Amino acid sequence: MKRNYSVLILLFTLGLILTCTHCRRGDEDLQALVEDIGHRFAPDSRVAIWSVKIERRHGTPTLTGETTVPQAVEALRDSLEARGQSVQWDVRVLPVPAYRSTPFGVVTISVTNLRGIPDRGGELVTQAILGTPVRRYKRNDYWDLIQTPDGYLGWVDRGTITWMDSTEFTRWRQSLRCLVTVPYALVLADSGDTAETVSDAVAGSLLEYSTVRDGYWWVRFPDGRTGKLRQSDAVDFRSWLRSSRPMPDQLLLTAKRFRGFPYLWGGTSTKGFDCSGFTKTVYFLQGWLLPRDASQQVTVGQLVTRSVDFELLQPGDLLFFGRKATADEPEHATHVGLYLGNTEFIHSSGRVKINSLDSTRANFNQYRYDHFLQARRILSDSTVPVLKRQEWYVQTTEVDRHE
Structure with a gap:
């Protein structure tokens, strides 16, 4: 009887080892597929997020993580379906739900810093200047993860961006705007030598304007502040776009x-x-x-x-x-x-x-x-x-x- 009991334990152990080996090989194959999808759809982490990994939850393979590339998720689903492989899904496609109603933003200070991590001590990876349109994906305390028009991702102090829904963002893109062309400019509350400063601006900054009068652009910031910008410091953005012929x-x-x-x-x-x-x-x-x-x-x-x-x-x-x-x-x-x-x-x-x-x-x-x-x-x-x-x-x- 004791001998039979030992045989049963041995068979159970062998079965468990074989099962674990099969699971491990299955997970390795799945991980290889996940990495292949990442290399295809998000080869550069500076411009796309593909942070997906495999976990075992109650013995079932579960895909967890997040991405900014919904096409990659669809490609992974299609590949798994073609294999006949069943997995649990816990992959978040960014932006987070709280940001889907207002996913757009426009920089509202002269220069905002984008960092590699949501911390003031994080590496400065790039910058975005006044009037730069951005998209946001998620938050961490006082920080938002955003993407600039060149595709670059980084964490920014959310107070430096004015956030918009699609209607507001469309209105901004259709608005009258001027482009700062001098290296450095000041937006003033009033004209004159003693006028208070509303903000500074750097070359390439974009500001909405209502009119041009008395040698000034009457401008409006994305956050609603208004002021006057010297006319010689900027040009009409849309006219500049139409006439730009890089030489x-x-x-x-x-x-x-x-x-x-x-x-x-x-x-x-x-x-x-x-x-x-x-x-x-x-x-x-x-x-x-x-x-x-x-x-x-x-x-x-x-x-x-x-x-x-x-x-x-x-x-x-x-x-x-x-x-x-x-x-x-x-x-x-x-x-x-x-x-x-x-x-x-x-x-x-x-x-x-x-x-x-x-x-x-x-x-x-x-x-x-x-x-x-x-x-x-x-x-x-x-x-x-x-x-x-x-x-x-x-x-x-x-x-x-x-x-």
């Missing part, structure tokens, strides 16, 4: 206006630029919407050359620098500058400055020369987004109607 000369003039401005990691405003924030801002002020980081900007435009060849380079080309490819790793762009012509380029490194890739020049930069990766041309590439076609900023039908 190398204008691009270079814009870039040189920021010479000497300070470097700031994560900076995309005239209060401080990092390298890609500088090139992004310069192109934005000519009507283009570049990706945020150097490693993203290197994926757009047309490849010009992978070596320093002055015969091939043209003013306005983006020059990329970084880690060269090896047998084990691909190249990785970590720095970007704007080619000026005559062997020189302008970039933000310590400050916005001009260097040369010609070893005979006094401003030659050996380090950048040694780490040159490639040059890309934006101005002749119709696939790079332009602001006049961005639904974030305008109703494109309105622009088309006036062209």
Whole structure:
């Protein structure tokens, strides 16, 4: 009897081991599928969230987590259905329900900081300037996770954004707005030397206006504040969009206006630029919407050359620098500058400055020369987004109607 009891225990243990092994293999296959979907639909965590994992709840595989990509969820469901695999679902598609009625927002201060985590000590990953439209996904105490028009995600102090429903956001996109074109401007409560300041503004800021009178734009902030902006500091946004025809000369003039401005990691405003924030801002002020980081900007435009060849380079080309490819790793762009012509380029490194890739020049930069990766041309590439076609900023039908 004792021997039979031992055999039963052994058989039960073997069965349990086989069951656990089967479950583990099943979970591993499921995890591989989840990761494959993530690589396909959300390969860059800077612009998309795919945080999905597998848990065992009462012996049943359960998918948990969250994502900003509903198409990825549908693809995963279809794949599981094709496999005949049954799972429990606890995956949240962002935005959270509380934000679905007011998912849009517009920055209401001159520059707001986006951080990697919801904490003031978190890394500054990027910035958004006054009048930038954003989407929000979830909250954490006083912070909102938002996405900017270039797709970048980050945590922002919610008090720096005015939130809107779809009707309010449509009205804002159709409104009269002016675009700040000077590096730095002030919005005043009244005209005159002793007028109180309502807010500051940086190049690229957008403000609604009601009229232009006595040398001032009469402007309105997204949060309802009003004031006067010097007329020479801005242009009508819609007219600017219709007339914007990016030319190398204008691009270079814009870039040189920021010479000497300070470097700031994560900076995309005239209060401080990092390298890609500088090139992004310069192109934005000519009507283009570049990706945020150097490693993203290197994926757009047309490849010009992978070596320093002055015969091939043209003013306005983006020059990329970084880690060269090896047998084990691909190249990785970590720095970007704007080619000026005559062997020189302008970039933000310590400050916005001009260097040369010609070893005979006094401003030659050996380090950048040694780490040159490639040059890309934006101005002749119709696939790079332009602001006049961005639904974030305008109703494109309105622009088309006036062209």
